[in-house]
Amino acid sequence: MSDTAAEIASQLAWIAVDWGSSNLRAWGLDKHDHVIAQAGSDKGMLSLTPDQYEAELLHLIGEWLPGSGQIEVIVCGMAGARQGWQEAAYLPVPTRLDQLTQGAVLPTLAGAQLRVYLLPGLSQTCSASSHSDVMRGEETQLAGLVAETPAFSGLACLPGTHAKWATLESGAVTQFTTYLTGELYQLLAHQSVLQHSVGSDDLNDPACHDAFISAVSEINDAPETFSSRLFGLRAQDLLDGRLPSGKARAAVLSARLSGLTIGLELAGTCHDRPNGEPITLIGNKELCHRYTLALNTIGFQTQHLEGDVAVLAGLRLAHKALKA
């Protein structure tokens, strides 16, 4: 054991883990909830069978552990899915985000060094006012909001492959909706006829910026034109002499495709919504900046919480709830 590892082991109070579909990240925390160690791997839920989780976790954080005693590990994300380590059944909304541990499950472990809590996701069943929906992992990022402001009320958006929009009231999720935005963009950009027309955009470039916000605005005004505007990108590439050529052309068309997919999401979620309180965006800076541009275009203000900060704050809140 290295000196550093010995120092970590002497101070370690508990471990926080965000275990997603394609990777996991672990943080070692001291008794003041300060991060004293970090580790990660690409052994996400999709590459593990249930009997491999404990070994993978020990492989990653084994060096942090003290010689004796049991360390609590709070895990959020896909490790708690049916096809993960062990299922932590969805909690139905409304759910208070400081009470996620009430749905936690403790998988049986081979060793006695760890006590693992798998946090549940949230579910919403179909009713007059809402559709069937699920989230797993994002609830812990939302709990990060509540860790900062216990009675948080407002609208939060977590952009991504499956973007989530959640309504919070006094620290509870009351309703949420998932949009396939990121996945739609990836499929269209890389696997459809549009792959011949689009490349990578850069919203700092004025032509990309303008193409992006025009597309957001057009789809927000007329969401029924989404599917024809997609093919329109291909036609524009074939016909439009005003577009730049080469990579600059592909960049502008990418920005437009991004604007169409994000714009469709915003049309869905912001339709008929008064633009008063700012919308809280949780995620990485670059993607949240893109959403801010889009939301500003249709008259909404935003504030930003970094995704890593949010998930760690949510895991801390869950750990505190265990002690209460």
Add this chain to the structure above:
Amino acid sequence: MSDTAAEIASQLAWIAVDWGSSNLRAWGLDKHDHVIAQAGSDKGMLSLTPDQYEAELLHLIGEWLPGSGQIEVIVCGMAGARQGWQEAAYLPVPTRLDQLTQGAVLPTLAGAQLRVYLLPGLSQTCSASSHSDVMRGEETQLAGLVAETPAFSGLACLPGTHAKWATLESGAVTQFTTYLTGELYQLLAHQSVLQHSVGSDDLNDPACHDAFISAVSEINDAPETFSSRLFGLRAQDLLDGRLPSGKARAAVLSARLSGLTIGLELAGTCHDRPNGEPITLIGNKELCHRYTLALNTIGFQTQHLEGDVAVLAGLRLAHKALKA
């Protein structure tokens, strides 16, 4: 040469060809425009370089040719694209469908047995009332409508990977719009997270039928919910105890996905349109039946023209125009 081939050669007046991206079909016609021979192959535009078209055509129809004289060949479809045999530049709308041959090009051939006309596609440039769009091949199917009714006016739809909707006025296409419907369905059904939830549907099954028409109706009423209803299919699969299980469950969810993608197309094209004249569907029977169900759901009537019949009628019209 077989007896049959000799008989064909003695009667052959001209040849009609529909040369698409992934296959081609050729018909031999006599002086009364009756089909006396048919052939086809999977050598579509995507598998040929420009110098291979003549040989492929001769390979397919060489046996039909008389010993002397030159035979006219009218070709529609992707063979006339920039990346095909030789480019037949798009004709801008409005274009009269009995005048497509005005944009035909004659590729230089190695032999003297054939005289080949590649028909052009149609293009539409961006303006206040329409978007950039292109078609290549479908214009000849639309010409099939005009072959039957020279002054045809009305709305025609050609369902498919890239579904086309065209407005015809007195035998001319005045405006058209392409929807990415078929491609969107394929990407979502086979390459997105929904691949775990959907299978094959059967609209003769009452549960599939109902799921399909509900989805059409929901998206027609609220097209802005398209992206969230896509993820909703996955959530429904995970949560909805009322759905059947196994293949029947996957079938119902497929029917719903089909209804969502077709419904988005119809929301785009039928928005604000009075439902008076029937819409002419051109294509295969099964797909046109699906569109009829969807269109009936939102209050429109349809009539059907088989795709093969339409393209051959359009090629006949083009051949007649050459003689005029």
